[in-house]
Amino acid sequence: MTSAQILAFFYDSPFGIASRQIKGVFSICETVHFVGLCLLIGAILVFDLRMLGVLKRGSLKSALNYTHIAAFGLALNAASGLVLFSNKPSNYVANPAFQLKMLFLLLALLNVVWFETVERRKVMALAEGESTELGTKMAAGLSLLLWFGVIILGRWLPVTALGGG
Amino acid sequence: MNCLTSLQENPIGSWVLSSDYGYYICLVGHAVGMAVVVGAVMMLCIRVLGFSKDQPLLQFEPLFAIAWAGFLLNAATGLALFMANGPNLAKNPPFLIKIGFILFGGLSLWALWRRLITERAVVIDANGPASVQAKTLAAATMAFWIVAIMAGRLIAYTIDY
Numbered sequence: 001m002t003s004a005q006i007l008a009f010f011y012d013s014p015f016g017i018a019s020r021q022i023k024g025v026f027s028i029c030e031t032v033h034f035v036g037l038c039l040l041i042g043a044i045l046v047f048d049l050r051m052l053g054v055l056k057r058g059s060l061k062s063a064l065n066y067t068h069i070a071a072f073g074l075a076l077n078a079a080s081g082l083v084l085f086s087n088k089p090s091n092y093v094a095n096p097a098f099q100l101k102m103l104f105l106l107l108a109l110l111n112v113v114w115f116e117t118v119e120r121r122k123v124m125a126l127a128e129g130e131s132t133e134l135g136t137k138m139a140a141g142l143s144l145l146l147w148f149g150v151i152i153l154g155r156w157l158p159v160t161a162l163g164g165g
Numbered sequence: 166m167n168c169l170t171s172l173q174e175n176p177i178g179s180w181v182l183s184s185d186y187g188y189y190i191c192l193v194g195h196a197v198g199m200a201v202v203v204g205a206v207m208m209l210c211i212r213v214l215g216f217s218k219d220q221p222l223l224q225f226e227p228l229f230a231i232a233w234a235g236f237l238l239n240a241a242t243g244l245a246l247f248m249a250n251g252p253n254l255a256k257n258p259p260f261l262i263k264i265g266f267i268l269f270g271g272l273s274l275w276a277l278w279r280r281l282i283t284e285r286a287v288v289i290d291a292n293g294p295a296s297v298q299a300k301t302l303a304a305a306t307m308a309f310w311i312v313a314i315m316a317g318r319l320i321a322y323t324i325d326y
Contacts, residue, residue: 027322031315034199038314042204045228046220055228058221065217066208148197155196159189 007089016086026087032080037151039073044143051123051132051140060123060132097160101153108146115139169251178248188249194242201235203310206274210303213277213288213295222281222289253325260324263316270309277302 001009010016019026043066049055050063085092092098119136126132132140172178181187209225211217247254254260280299287293295303 027318031318034196034314034318035311037196038200038203038207038310040204041200042206042208045201045205045231046208046224049228049231050224055224057224059219062217062220063224065220069208069211069216148200151196151200152193155193156189158192159186 003093007093010082010086010089013086015083016089019083019087025083029080029083032076033084036073036076036080037154040070040077041073041147041151043067043070043073044147048140048143051136053131053137059128060126064120064123091162092157095157095161097153097156101150101157104146104149104153108143108150111139111142111146115143169255172248172251175248177245178251181245181249188246191242191245194238195246198235198237198239198242199314202232202239203314205229205232205235206270206310207307210277210307213281213303214300215294218294219292221292250324254320257320257324259316259319263313263320266309266313266316270306270313273302273306273309277306 019029046055046066047063047070050058050060055063115136119133119139122133123136173182181191205225205228208228209222212220212222212225277299280302281288281295284296284299288295288299
């Protein structure tokens with residue numbers, strides 16, 4: 001599959017067609033994208049700041065419950081983002097802010113994988129009152145930096161878009 | 166509308182209007198501020214509704230300082246964006262609905278926090294379940310903020326420049 005074919009696949013998909021032909025689909029997906037990012041950011045504020053020790057109350061374990069909300073917010077954003085992307089795929093891939101956003105997204109997801117495969121177990125093994133290890137704190141700090149980076153770059157898309165955003 | 170037009174001539178309004186990036190920098194700040202304030206509020210509401218019951222409600226107290234910072238960033242950038250296009254925004258229905266629902270969201274959050282303090286012995290000290298009233302306020306607060314976001318998004322489709 002050439003890259004042109006991949007872009008055409010998204011463009012001609014039901015998501016792409018709906019986003020261009022049914023009034024309101026695109027703006028509803030934008031709204032869902034915003035609500036999803038609020039859920040994601042709210043949730044990472046709870047558990048990343050708890051892992052970092054900025055928030056101190058309650059068990060580390062109960063703070064990690066909020067990863068489910070982050071995952072739900074991310075799922076909303078993946079679904080709505082797919083529709084937004086399929087609207088005009090070639091414009092997005094040519095947009096430097098979008099390319100950088102996808103890089104940040106990839107790094108943020110790799111950080112999630114690191115946290116889930118390595119750090120979560122360490123957190124669960126801690127006794128009550130013990131604070132997290134340096135590695136866990138690094139993953140939490142990176143999570144905040146990368147996800148905020150994703151949002152900033154996402155809102156910067158119109159600046160570098162071809163023919164306006 | 167004269168006073169709104171004159172807002173466009175003040176340094177902030179004209180920076181947003183005529184600099185290359187002023188408008189977009191404000192949009193970025195507006196989105197980041199929104200994510201922080203609405204995100205933190207939603208986490209409190211979801212917790213009151215019964216999610217992660219062993220998470221102490223007092224955990225949200227320091228988070229509220231961060232939420233306030235998000236709100237201030239959101240309000241400051243929102244004000245700058247308003248200065249740049251006041252005359253049109255003031256007659257744009259989605260904008261007026263958005264401002265109304267932000268007020269509702271704020272009032273309902275305030276009422277929720279007061280309710281939780283009233284129920285302090287159960288919900289805060291003992292980590293017990295919140296009352297139906299508190300849960301209703303939590304659900305309403307979330308709904309108000311979501312409508313505000315929705316209306317805010319619609320501004321882009323309905324505004325004149």
